[in-house]
Amino acid sequence: MSEKTEEYYRTAVSLSSFYGGKIQVVPKVPIRSLDDFSIWYTPGVAGVSNAIAKDPDKSFELTSRWNTIAIITNGTRVLGLGNIGPEAALPVMEGKAMIFKYLGGVDAFPLVVRAKTKEELADVAERVSPAFGGINLEDIAQPDCFYLLDRLRETLDIPVWHDDQLGTAAATLAGLVNALKVVGKRLSDVKIVMLGAGAANIAGARLLIAAGADPKKIILIDSKGTLHPEREDMDKLQLVHPWKYELALKTNGERVAGGLDEAIVGADVLIAASTPGPGVVRKEHVRRMSDNAIVFAEANPVPEIWPWEAKEAGARVVATGRSDFPNQINNSLVFPAVFRGTLDVRAKKIVDEMVIEAALELARFAEERGISEDYIIPTMEEWEVYPRVATAVALKAIELGLARLKLSRDEIRERAYRMIKKSRDTLDVLVRNNLINPIPVK
Amino acid sequence: MVDSFTIRRARKDDLERLVDLVSRLKRLNGEFDSLLTPTEDLEREVSKYLESAISSDDYVVLVVEDGGKVEGVLIAKVVDRCFYKPRMVGQISDFYIMPEYRRRGLGYRMVEEAERILRSKGAEMIFAEFPTKNVIAEGFYRNLGFREITGIFAKEVK
Numbered sequence: 001m002s003e004k005t006e007e008y009y010r011t012a013v014s015l016s017s018f019y020g021g022k023i024q025v026v027p028k029v030p031i032r033s034l035d036d037f038s039i040w041y042t043p044g045v046a047g048v049s050n051a052i053a054k055d056p057d058k059s060f061e062l063t064s065r066w067n068t069i070a071i072i073t074n075g076t077r078v079l080g081l082g083n084i085g086p087e088a089a090l091p092v093m094e095g096k097a098m099i100f101k102y103l104g105g106v107d108a109f110p111l112v113v114r115a116k117t118k119e120e121l122a123d124v125a126e127r128v129s130p131a132f133g134g135i136n137l138e139d140i141a142q143p144d145c146f147y148l149l150d151r152l153r154e155t156l157d158i159p160v161w162h163d164d165q166l167g168t169a170a171a172t173l174a175g176l177v178n179a180l181k182v183v184g185k186r187l188s189d190v191k192i193v194m195l196g197a198g199a200a201n202i203a204g205a206r207l208l209i210a211a212g213a214d215p216k217k218i219i220l221i222d223s224k225g226t227l228h229p230e231r232e233d234m235d236k237l238q239l240v241h242p243w244k245y246e247l248a249l250k251t252n253g254e255r256v257a258g259g260l261d262e263a264i265v266g267a268d269v270l271i272a273a274s275t276p277g278p279g280v281v282r283k284e285h286v287r288r289m290s291d292n293a294i295v296f297a298e299a300n301p302v303p304e305i306w307p308w309e310a311k312e313a314g315a316r317v318v319a320t321g322r323s324d325f326p327n328q329i330n331n332s333l334v335f336p337a338v339f340r341g342t343l344d345v346r347a348k349k350i351v352d353e354m355v356i357e358a359a360l361e362l363a364r365f366a367e368e369r370g371i372s373e374d375y376i377i378p379t380m381e382e383w384e385v386y387p388r389v390a391t392a393v394a395l396k397a398i399e400l401g402l403a404r405l406k407l408s409r410d411e412i413r414e415r416a417y418r419m420i421k422k423s424r425d426t427l428d429v430l431v432r433n434n435l436i437n438p439i440p441v442k
Numbered sequence: 443m444v445d446s447f448t449i450r451r452a453r454k455d456d457l458e459r460l461v462d463l464v465s466r467l468k469r470l471n472g473e474f475d476s477l478l479t480p481t482e483d484l485e486r487e488v489s490k491y492l493e494s495a496i497s498s499d500d501y502v503v504l505v506v507e508d509g510g511k512v513e514g515v516l517i518a519k520v521v522d523r524c525f526y527k528p529r530m531v532g533q534i535s536d537f538y539i540m541p542e543y544r545r546r547g548l549g550y551r552m553v554e555e556a557e558r559i560l561r562s563k564g565a566e567m568i569f570a571e572f573p574t575k576n577v578i579a580e581g582f583y584r585n586l587g588f589r590e591i592t593g594i595f596a597k598e599v600k
Binding site (some may be wrong): 229230232234236238239240245248249 | 466474540541
């Protein structure tokens with residue numbers, strides 16, 4: 001591990017201690033005097049409760065529920081640390097909550113849960129859903145995470161998201177749409193190899209197929225090799241990992257067996273979301289791809305192949321998960337905006353079409369600025385991208401009949417922009433007035 | 443109905459493919475229940491079993507073929523129960539279809555054909571055996587009108 005990373009670790013620990021955690025709750029109404037509690041609390045609040053008791057959907061209007069989501073985890077697969085448990089997952093969830101607020105204006109509450117089984121966790125999520133406008137699942141081990149997303153999307157009438165699945169899949173699709181434009185190929189024509197069959201690529205494959213990729217031309221590779229209908233462990237997969245099983249039946253039309261060495265031959269696109277490199281994907285692999293190859297090496301902190309190596313081996317468009325290289329595939333471009341848009345129109349669900357729309361809007365945004373080999377996806381500094389994606393997702397929800405509030409494009413865009421700006425301005429004011437201490441200088 | 447599937451009796455040259463299918467079946471059983479964990483020399487034992495079943499008149503070994511490739515197998519035998527009536531029953535001991543070929547109605551067709559042949563050999567009842575925990579198989583047979591009849595309980599005594 002590098003010295004720089006070690007330093008980040010030390011800084012994070014000392015500052016977390018200095019500040020006593022990273023988030024706090026702040027009222028959004030004035031308190032002119034203690035008398036005001038007769039309004040905000042008893043007896044006044046009984047009126048509000050009565051109104052909601054008569055019509056539970058009024059809770060979206062009369063409480064902060066409409067803009068509050070729960071970030072739910074059981075801590076079973078946290079970053080690269082594995083199963084570290086709920087308490088240890090808390091700092092990560094706090095960080096995620098900060099990103100939700102800073103980039104999306106969404107109030108997010110870290111809800112770490114000690115659950116022994118996936119059913120227990122799903123049960124908790126279902127039972128706390130009345131408090132929230134949406135749920136983001138995070139850092140939950142596979143295959144449980146697939147069960148949870150599928151089940152909660154079905155049982156709840158508030159939007160549910162698993163960022164490790166959908167955020168990565170959407171950001172990948174956005175980059176791929178533009179990369180294909182750069183090289184002049186069509187999604188339905190290309191051979192796509194997906195290295196790694198975890199949350200990111202399982203969701204990624206499903207999303208690519210929904211967006212028009214030919215499943216027969218997609219090959220997924222897990223630790224045992226390529227997925228295909230005759231693999232030895234298919235029966236076991238049907239029992240313990242039906243999501244991988246379904247993809248094994250649907251994809252790899254040519255039944256290429258073996259591993260990356262065999263599957264990569266003639267591939268137009270490689271999407272690697274597997275173990276950190278370098279050397280997981282080698283230059284020889286890239287050389288065996290077709291002309292104008294597209295390589296997304298998304299592992300963190302070190303991509304499966306260094307981008308310059310991929311380019312030297314002939315790849316035309318390369319992307320990674322890192323901000324210090326061009327074309328960063330970053331979930332943070334997606335989830336804050338998706339929730340902003342979804343919450344503003346009080347959509348009941350987030351369905352694949354909305355996820356695809358988020359990806360397409362990201363792609364459009366970049367295209368307007370001029371795409372090239374080194375610019376296929378917006379960078380996080382391009383602030384306007386968040387209200388744009390939020391608007392696109394909200395409009396799609398309205399189009400699909402999933403929105404409880406039907407607003408116009410301008411209204412949505414205006415709200416999204418305001419909500420995000422407000423959260424940043426608030427932070428500014430707190431810092432300027434020393435209500436948030438400056439970072440101590442060593 | 444015209445499709446590319448053929449259900450026929452197994453031949454000697456099907457042996458290699460059938461060893462694969464029946465071994466997968468035994469491993470699948472092991473996934474359901476640790477007391478059904480296959481032995482290390484599974485393929486060898488399966489091969490011996492299949493060789494004698496394919497060439498024996500007492501066994502019915504059916505395969506379903508798609509474009510010349512065997513994708514499913516059903517093995518049954520006519521047995522005399524001796525103490526109960528009807529005495530002659532057909533016992534389905536092994537039944538496996540490759541994952542890609544499931545959920546297409548082939549299972550029903552194979553059991554139907556097995557029933558026909560077993561009846562012609564004198565069977566007046568059909569038994570099917572599978573791990574208790576295999577709820578998929580249970581549902582499948584119930585849909586065909588089968589119900590549970592005896593139970594096998596097990597305990598290790600090593």
